[in-house]
Amino acid sequence: MDHHLLKNFLSQTAIFQDFADEDLDIVLNAAVKRHLPKGTFLFREGDPGEAMYILLEGRTRSFTSDNQGKEFVFMIGEAGDVFGEVSLIDDEPRSWSTQTEDDSSFLMFSKQDFREALGALPNAKDQLIMNLARMVRRLSLTMKNLALLDVYGRVRALFEGMLTEADGQEMISEPLTQQAIADRVGSSREMIARILKELVFGGYIRLENKRIILLQKLPERF
Ligand SMILES: Nc1ncnc2c1ncn2[C@@H]1O[C@@H]2COP(=O)(O)O[C@H]2[C@H]1O
Numbered sequence: 001m002d003h004h005l006l007k008n009f010l011s012q013t014a015i016f017q018d019f020a021d022e023d024l025d026i027v028l029n030a031a032v033k034r035h036l037p038k039g040t041f042l043f044r045e046g047d048p049g050e051a052m053y054i055l056l057e058g059r060t061r062s063f064t065s066d067n068q069g070k071e072f073v074f075m076i077g078e079a080g081d082v083f084g085e086v087s088l089i090d091d092e093p094r095s096w097s098t099q100t101e102d103d104s105s106f107l108m109f110s111k112q113d114f115r116e117a118l119g120a121l122p123n124a125k126d127q128l129i130m131n132l133a134r135m136v137r138r139l140s141l142t143m144k145n146l147a148l149l150d151v152y153g154r155v156r157a158l159f160e161g162m163l164t165e166a167d168g169q170e171m172i173s174e175p176l177t178q179q180a181i182a183d184r185v186g187s188s189r190e191m192i193a194r195i196l197k198e199l200v201f202g203g204y205i206r207l208e209n210k211r212i213i214l215l216q217k218l219p220e221r222f
Pocket residue numbers: 049062075082083084085086087088093094095096097134135136138139
């Protein structure tokens with residue numbers, strides 16, 4: 001992407017959407033473009049925060065894990081999402097790990113450039129606060145689902161948030177393994193295998209190359 005396309009891209013991200021043209025130049029001049037192959041860690045939970053990233057292309061997975069390797073995936077990041085600003089704001093370690101799911105490219109801002117750009121751009125702080133507010137809301141919803149829904153309810157909420165329409169069919173076009181579903185709802189692969197089997201048996205879904213086709217609305221309860 002050249003400078004003009006990058007500016008256009010930034011102006012459509014949640015964090016830089018209302019920036020004046022010359023402010024976007026300041027932001028871009030502070031950034032370095034990085035390409036990271038699939039499976040690269042942007043950072044690991046507990047690392048010191050050295051940089052902030054904006055995803056240009058590709059996908060990321062943000063998660064926390066225990067020392068047995070069990071993971072809980074908080075979010076799948078897409079183009080325009082921001083990663084790593086929290087540690088640059090509060091100087092505390094990274095709150096979770098983020099890894100690329102595909103070959104991905106980013107704009108990277110070092111801690112120092114991030115702070116200088118913030119100082120030079122009066123509305124940057126407001127936008128960051130808005131972004132933090134979105135994070136809190138997202139986290140509240142995740143907590144609510146974990147606390148109040150059973151595993152089937154969390155699977156249903158996950159699927160409903162991922163459904164898209166293609167060729168007159170509702171489906172989840174992102175290929176999902178049973179383990180990936182388990183990691184996103186805080187359950188085990190075995191439990192997810194059981195739920196999927198019952199949903200197929202009940203005529204609610206069809207599985208096709210790790211993709212899920214919705215045949216009828218998922219039941220409230222299971
Ligand atoms: N609740 C959340 N919703 C979305 N993104 C988050 C949330 N919590 C943390 N992050 C992002 O994940 C990053 C992990 O490293 P940092 O703590 O530096 O900065 C964090 C944010 O960019």
